[in-house]
C-alpha cells in the first residue's frame with residue numbers, strides 16, 4: 001500500500017477497534033512482527049503500562065491486606081524499591097513453611113526490630129519483641145535463615161516499604177481512592193523511581209500520560225459513587241476488581257491524536273473527529289457490532305432504577321432501552337466507517353469467543369461493497385506483501401498456477417521449495433525411504449523419539465516435517481520455557497556434589513541461588529514476548545516445586561545422579577535412533593531410574609500408561625530410553641550399560657498428593673507405591689512398545705506416508721492445536737478413509 005501511495009506516512013494508517021483491551025493484542029503482535037512502529041490509545045495500552053500496573057496492584061494489596069498474592073505483586077514491582085531478589089527469598093521461605101507471605105515479612109520485621117529497634121522500629125508500632133509487644137512472638141526466636149543472605153540495603157528497602165505500607169493502610173481508612181492513589185505514588189516513592197529510570201523523554205511522557213488516565217479513571221469512579229451515595233468512596237467501598245472497574249470507567253471516548261509517526265491503534269470512540277488516509281476497522285462482527293445491550297459499566301441495575309425513579313432530571317449517559325442502544329451502536333458504526341479518506345477495510349472473523357459472522361451494519365452500510373473471503377486455504381496477499389514464510393507457503397499452495405515470477409522469486413528467497421509447493425501432485429505417490437529412492441528434497445536421515453512420535457501421530461505429517469523446503473513452526477513460548485527449565489535442572493544435577501551433602505535448608509538455598517543466576521538471562525531473552533512478572537512467577541513456581549521435591553523425602557531410593565542430558569545412539573532394524581535422556585539416577589544394586597521431565601501439566605498414572613505402554617500407545621519415548629539403556633551407545637561409541645529399574649515421568653508443574661507428580665513405571669518388580677504413582681510394567685508391555693517402534697521404522701522404510709492422523713494434539717483432526725502443515729496438505733482436516 002505504501003508503494004501504491006509513497007506519500008503516506010505510518011501515521012496515516014489507523015486500526016480502529018471496539019476495544020483495544022479485548023481486541024488489540026493480535027494487531028500489536030502482527031505490527032511488532034512486521035517491525036512497524038505503532039501507538040495504542042485507550043485503556044488497553046494504559047492497563048499494560050508498568051507504572052499503572054504497579055499502582056493498581058498496590059491499591060489492590062491495600063484493599064486486601066492479607067492476600068499474599070496481592071502483597072507479592074505490590075512488593076515485586078521495580079517501582080516499589082524492594083526488588084525481585086528479596087521477594088523471591090521471602091516467597092521461597094513462606095512456601096517451604098506453608099505460611100502466607102505476609103507472615104514471612106512480619107517475621108523479618110520482628111527480627112530487624114530485635115536487632116536494632118532504633119533503626120528498624122516495627123512498622124505497625126509497638127515495642128520490639130523483647131518488650132513483648134502485642135502480636136509479637138512470645139519468646140525471642142532465631143532469625144529466619146534466609147536473612148543472612150540479604151544485604152543491609154535489601155533489608156533497609158524492605159523495612160522502608162513495610163513502614164510506608166502500614167502508613168498507607170491507615171490512610172486507606174480515611175482517604176478516597178484517587179487521593180490514596182496519589183499518596184501511594186508519592187509516599188511509596190514510585191514517582192521518584194519513575195523519574196530516575198533511564199527512559200527517553202517520549203517514553204517518560206507516555207508513562208506519565210498513562211498514569212494520568214488511570215487516575216482520571218479513579219476520579220470518575222469517585223464521581224459516580226459520590227452522586228450515588230453522597231460521598232467519595234474509600235478503598236473498602238469498592239466491590240469487584242479495581243482493574244475491571246477502571247477499564248469500564250476509562251475515558252476511551254476522547255479523540256486521540258498520534259504523537260509520533262506510527263500506525264495508530266484506537267477505539268472507535270477515540271476515532272471520533274479524526275480522519276486517516278487508510279483505516280482498518282476490525283471486529284465488525286455479529287455480537288461485537290452491535291454489542292448486546294448491557295447495563296451501565298458503573299451502575300448496577302438497582303442503582304440505576306433508583307436514580308431514574310428518585311433523582312429528578314437524572315439523564316443516564318448509557319441508553320437503557322434496546323432501541324436506544326441499537327441506535328447508539330449504529331451511530332458508532334457510522335463513525336468507524338467514515339474515518340478513512342482514501343481507503344477503508346472492514347473485517348470480521350467467523351468466531352471470537354463464540355460464533356460470530358458479519359455484523360448487520362455491514363449490509364446496511366454498503367450492500368454492494370467488494371467482499372473477499374479469506375480462509376485458511378485462500379489469501380489475497382499481494383506478492384510484494386509476502387513477508388513471512390508461512391504466508392508465502394499458504395499463498396503458493398492456494399494459488400499454485402496463478403503466481404507471477406516476482407512472487408515465486410520472493411518465495412524462493414524465503415527458502416521455500418517453490419517447485420514442491422506449486423506442484424498439484426506434490427508428495428504423491430508416497431516416496432519410499434532409502435538412499436537413491438528418496439526424492440532429492442526429502443531427507444529422512446535420522447530417527448529420534450520425537451520424529452517417531454510424529455510418525456505415530458500422522459505418517460504424512462512426519463513426511464512433511466522432513467521436507468526442507470517447508471516452513472518450520474517457530475518455537476513456541478512453551479518450548480522456550482521448557483528449554484529454560486531443562487537448562488536449570490541440568491545445572492542443578494551437574495553440580496549435585498556441591499549441594500547434596502548440605503543440610504536441607506542450605507540445599508534449598510544453593511538451588512535457589514542457581515535458579516536466580518539463570519533466571520535473569522532467561523527473562524531478558526523473553527522480554528517483549530512475555531509479561532516478565534507473570535513469567536517469573538510461573539517458572540519460579542515450577543522450579544520451586546522441583547526444589548522442594550528433590551530436597552524432601554523421596555518415594556523411592558535415589559542415591560544420586562549418574563548422568564544428565566545423556567545422548568544415545570541406538571541401532572534398530574538398520575537405522576540409527578538418536579536421542580537424549582534427561583537424567584539417570586542411581587537407585588542402588590547396579591540399577592537406575594530413567595527420568596524424563598515434563599514441563600506441562602501432568603497426567604494421572606492410568607493415562608500415562610495408556611500413552612506410553614498401553615495397547616493404543618502413541619508415545620515411544622520411554623520405550624526408546626529403555627532400549628537405549630540396554631543396547632545404546634554414547635557419543636564416544638561406548639555402551640550406556642544401564643540396567644533400568646524405573647522409567648519415570650516428572651511433572652514439576654504439578655503438586656499433587658503432597659508431592660511433585662511423578663509417574664513411575666517399574667520394570668521387573670513393583671516398588672510398592674500407591675497405584676496413582678506407580679505402574680509395574682509387564683514383559684508384554686515392553687514388547688508391545690518395542691514392536692510399535694519397529695513397526696514405525698519398517699513402515700517409514702517402506703515408504704508409507706499416507707495421511708492417517710490420530711486424534712492427538714498437533715494433528716488436523718483434534719481440537720487441541722492443529723497440524724502445522726494443514727494449509728498445504730491436500731488432506732488437511734479430511735484425510736481419506
Ligand code: SF4
Nearest residue numbers: 458707716723729732
Ligand atoms: S493435515 Fe492432517 S493429514 Fe495432513 S499431514 Fe497434517 S495431520 Fe496429516
